[in-house]
Amino acid sequence: MSYAVKEIFKTLQGEGAQMGGAAVFCRFAGCNLWSGREIDRGQAVCSFCDTDFVGIDGSGGGRFADAGALADAVEAEWGDSRPGRYVVLTGGEPLLQVDQSLVDALHARGFEVGIETNGTQAAPAGLDWVCVSPKADAELVLRAGDELKLVYPQDKAAPERFEHLAFDHFFLQPMDSPQATTNLEAAIAYCTNNPRWRLSLQSHKMIGIR
Numbered sequence: 001m002s003y004a005v006k007e008i009f010k011t012l013q014g015e016g017a018q019m020g021g022a023a024v025f026c027r028f029a030g031c032n033l034w035s036g037r038e039i040d041r042g043q044a045v046c047s048f049c050d051t052d053f054v055g056i057d058g059s060g061g062g063r064f065a066d067a068g069a070l071a072d073a074v075e076a077e078w079g080d081s082r083p084g085r086y087v088v089l090t091g092g093e094p095l096l097q098v099d100q101s102l103v104d105a106l107h108a109r110g111f112e113v114g115i116e117t118n119g120t121q122a123a124p125a126g127l128d129w130v131c132v133s134p135k136a137d138a139e140l141v142l143r144a145g146d147e148l149k150l151v152y153p154q155d156k157a158a159p160e161r162f163e164h165l166a167f168d169h170f171f172l173q174p175m176d177s178p179q180a181t182t183n184l185e186a187a188i189a190y191c192t193n194n195p196r197w198r199l200s201l202q203s204h205k206m207i208g209i210r
């Protein structure tokens with residue numbers, strides 16, 4: 001199967017429990033919860049997205065004919081060094097495209113494989129770090145993983161809906177929007193009163209990296 005990829009870049013993971021660690025980000029094109037066109041945002045199931053995932057025209061993006069070709073591009077972006085190889089599959093919604101052969105091809109090149117997903121699609125086996133970010137109006141299929149990272153606040157997606165699920169870490173991530181300051185304050189208040197939840201800040205935006 002071929003893969004449509006918006007961009008591939010090396011940076012530090014900005015969010016969640018892996019925050020601050022080096023990673024190659026592989027951003028897949030397309031999402032099942034929004035077309036990515038501003039004209040459709042108001043009607044989308046997920047309407048607060050901060051990401052351009054349309055097309056294959058970003059840096060390092062393209063159409064990759066098979067898993068080996070995409071894993072080679074990820075490896076080239078990381079460079080020659082072997083220790084700590086880590087790739088984050090994101091998007092758009094990566095689980096519309098990620099399959100077992102891609103996970104295997106990345107493992108064969110020495111990468112640990114993380115994923116950022118909206119949790120609406122089944123995942124192939126062998127992923128090393130699964131971050132699920134549920135959306136209020138989308139059915140949640142992936143109900144176990146390493147971290148659950150809830151963008152906060154969302155109408156009809158109170159944290160209590162998710163805290164019984166089988167994750168090791170529970171994060172609230174303030175919604176980036178014109179109300180970002182209010183959202184941050186609300187997330188601080190919630191975490192202060194509900195110690196099962198920790199605050200995840202989008203640190204890459206604060207320090208001016210991708």
Ligand SMILES: C[S@@+](CC[C@H](N)C(=O)[O-])C[C@H]1O[C@@H](n2cnc3c(N)ncnc32)[C@H](O)[C@@H]1O
Nearest residue numbers: 048049050051091092093116117118133175176
């Ligand atoms: C762009 S999404 C791509 C992966 C996947 N589609 C998902 O939603 O998890 C990457 C992460 O950014 C989060 N995110 C998207 N828009 C955001 C916003 N406006 N403020 C804070 N986090 C946001 C998502 O919830 C997700 O955790």
Ligand SMILES: Nc1nc2[nH]cc(C(=O)O)c2c(=O)[nH]1
Nearest residue numbers: 012013014015090116204210
């Ligand atoms: N630095 C950095 N960290 C991130 N963590 C999750 C991201 C994403 O868009 O999936 C992201 C991103 O786009 N950049």
Ligand code: SF4
Nearest residue numbers: 031034046049092118
């Ligand atoms: S599910 Fe993820 S990629 Fe899709 S629109 Fe929402 S935040 Fe963006």
Ligand SMILES: [Mg+2]
Nearest residue numbers: 050051090202
């Ligand atoms: Mg992002």
